[in-house]
Amino acid sequence: MVGTFCGCHAALKHMIQNCTGRIINTSSTANQVVQADCASYGSSKFAVIDSWQLGIDSAKVSLFDD
Secondary structure, eight states: OHHHHHHHHHHHHHHHHHTOOOOOOOOOSGGGSOOTTOHHHHHHHHHHHGGGHHHHHHGGGTOOOO
16 A cells, blocks of 8 residues: 555656646455455555545646546
């Protein structure tokens, strides 16, 4: 989760300066399958999948007008 956050944070700096850009985060579907002893892995995958919230928050600075 830290890597995803740091990557998005670094990209957003440039996106805000240039008023354009896209971030595409990919993840496995491990959060959708219940497995023993995999709670932390599944949770981290869900956090990456849920990073679409970043797009909603970024829209507040008018990056995505199209």
